[in-house]
Amino acid sequence: MDGLLAHHRCGCYNIRQVVHRTKLSAVSSYVVTIALVSNRRLSVAMKKPAHRTSNATHAERVLEALRKAQRPISAYEIIASIRTDREMAPATVYRALDRLIRERHVHKLQSLNAYVSCRHNHCCDRPAFAICDRCGVVNEFSACGLGSLLDQSCQAKSFALETVTIELHGTCHACQNRQEN
Secondary structure (H helix, E strand, O other): OOOOOEEOOOOOEEHHHHHHHOOOOOOOOOEEEEEEOOOOOEEEEEEOOOOOOOHHHHHHHHHHHHHHHOOOEOHHHHHHHOOOOOOOOHHHHHHHHHHHHHOOOEEEEOOOOEEEEOOOOOOOOOEEEEEEOOOOOEEEEEOHHHHHHHHHHHHHOOOOOOOOOEEEEEOOHHHHHHHHO
16 A cells, blocks of 8 residues: 655654554554655555465474374364464365375375375385274384385386385274274
8 A cells, every 4th residue: 555654844754544444453454664855755565474384484383283183184174173362274284285195204195095104214115004994093104125026017018116104904902902802
């Protein structure tokens, strides 16, 4: 918004009058740009500063939410868990998740359409997940031997393997014990 500053006899300009004329409530929450247009006229531009958060900060918030969850959660559950004074849009969460997956901090469980934070130091590029269908607990482990077997099988069939998610569904030890008792 452009406006004129009120010039006082002492040589000062009154910004509050411009705020009043433009019907803004406070100067402190606006970026004020003042430029000399002519001898006695100043051009004033006021705008709200952009409250942008970097992609790194979004990724950190998403990763923290996944670590706190201690179970696989969907993108919308992530949004609900990190809801603060500013809501994070679904597209922002998905971009953060894509980044975290590329950096190997997060894994997507395809069968559950959910995400988990990486809790294992992988000796190879093939993590595997044992998922309990009763309680939902997920145990992550390395599947180096299985990964190399898959690579060999694909190579024998002239198939270019791009991504592998090894998910094993069954019943965990704790649920098996509960069932027996």
